[in-house]
Amino acid sequence: MFKENYTIIGVMSGTSLDGVDLAHIVFTVKNNKWEFEILESETISYTTDWLNKLKIAVDFSKTQLEQLNRDYTQLLGTIISSFIKKYEIKNLNAVCSHGHTILHQPQNGFTLQIGNLPEIADLIIQTVVCDFRVQDVQLGGQGAPLVPIGDRILFPEYDYCMNLGGFSNISFEQNNKRIAFDISPVNTVLNFYANQLGLDYDDKGSISRTGICNEDLLNGLNALEYYQKKHPKSLGFEFVKEIILPIFESYSIPIKDKLYTFTEHVALQITLALPNKNGSLFITGGGAYNDFLIERIQYHLPEMKIIIPSGKILEFKEALIFALLGVLKLRGEINVLNSVTGAKKDHSSGTIYSPK
Missing domain, CATH: 3.30.420.40 (ATPase, nucleotide binding domain)
Structure with missing residues (x-):
């Protein structure tokens, strides 16, 4: 029992x-x-x-x-x-x-x-x-993302569950299957350039907001092969180090412009990743505090209702869901979905x- x-x-x-x-x-x-x-x-x-x-x-x-x-x-x-x-x-x-x-x-x-x-x-x-x-x-x-089964079990009322952390990832139901994948890097890049300004991070996106978008850089980022791949797919820091940062370093532009351009890139890739552009989008992770990023996502998804939860869920949702994955393991129940990761089986x- x-x-x-x-x-x-x-x-x-x-x-x-x-x-x-x-x-x-x-x-x-x-x-x-x-x-x-x-x-x-x-x-x-x-x-x-x-x-x-x-x-x-x-x-x-x-x-x-x-x-x-x-x-x-x-x-x-x-x-x-x-x-x-x-x-x-x-x-x-x-x-x-x-x-x-x-x-x-x-x-x-x-x-x-x-x-x-x-x-x-x-x-x-x-x-x-x-x-x-x-x-x-x-x-x-x-091997990623693993959070989606927790989205299904604990947050079923939302059309989309998205985490904005080092990377952005999304999870949603499609044809009675949970679909999920990493969308793009987020704070791994934004924090890298904030660090160059002597800051831990760009508080509320206030520096990004003062920049201008470099269209050539934006187009180069959007054309990367990863974004054309179908799910299941996932990202690691290797992608940032070997692909994203070298592209940025080839542009001699102010850091605030790099931050603005990357924020716009993240918002665009999120928009492209969603099969339907309306419904409810539940956002957690540190990136939810980036007001400028949230504004750009809402700009590109005007018919989407964006929900940002209370602080505890916003900041500790991943700890919460790995706790759930552990409980499911203790119970001998499925805690990873092959529809999400592409494994041979649940x-x-x-x-x-x-x-x-």
């Missing part, structure tokens, strides 16, 4: 490097209807040293990556233990952790999320469910570690 209540901590670190998101969540499931409540939640920022390491880790050797994985698992263990102690969280069923993506090359049958080593369970003395992407890639899938992904 399955339980009806689960007390979980969801843990997520995204490619925009905002930090480690932690959310204490209670799930209730009755007659296949899921409800949730996010209790305590927090984002723990990375130190400058860790930030610099994670930014360049895509170029690390195998030996360096193995050491980074060990060090990051220790870091994550400390962060999770501190969160549990700070909020005096008791009776946890599991901690469900995404880890942090360093390499994502599904075309080569490979994806690496650090922080998912078995010792994580011993460090926090809790059952841990983690490493959700690897099995899907082994089954011929993209499956229950992730690894369960118990403390010794």
Whole structure:
């Protein structure tokens, strides 16, 4: 007999490097209807040293990556233990952790999320469910995006669910199947250029707003091969480093113009990605705070109702959904959809570690 209540901590670190998101969540499931409540939640920022390491880790050797994985698992263990102690969280069923993506090359049958080593369970003395992407890639899938099954279960009332983080991704129902894919980079590029101005990010898109659009650059970005591909498809930081940034660096234009042009590019690609240009669009992720980006999306989708939820859901939706993926894994239920990733079959992904 399955339980009806689960007390979980969801843990997520995204490619925009905002930090480690932690959310204490209670799930209730009755007659296949899921409800949730996010209790305590927090984002723990990375130190400058860790930030610099994670930014360049895509170029690390195998030996360096193995050491980074060990060090990051220790870091994550400390962060999770501190969160549990700070909020005096008791009776946890599991901690469900995404880890942090360093390499994502599904075309080569490979994806690496650090922080998912078995010792994580011993460090926090809790059952841990983690490493959700690897099995899907082994089954011929993209290993991403994994959030859409959570959109289907927890947010069925919206026509489209979109996350604006390091990358934008979208999820929606089509012919009784959940369809989802990565649309384009977002904060991985916007933050890169904000950093060059000495800022962590472009607050509310205020600098982007002052720029002008470079039409040649915009056309070059829109013509990239990735955007012509059909789903399932996904993106990793390699795409930004090897393709996007070299294009930008070939243009000697002010940073504010680069920011404006890329914001317009993101808004256009989102518009092109939606099969219907009306209905409701539910937006979460750090990019939802970028007022200028939201305005440009609304400009290109005038008949779309854009919904931005309360702060907890907006900021911690991915931690929430990885918590759900972990619960589904514990229940032996499907938590990855092949209609989304292109894997050979729907499956229950992730690894369960118990403390010794």
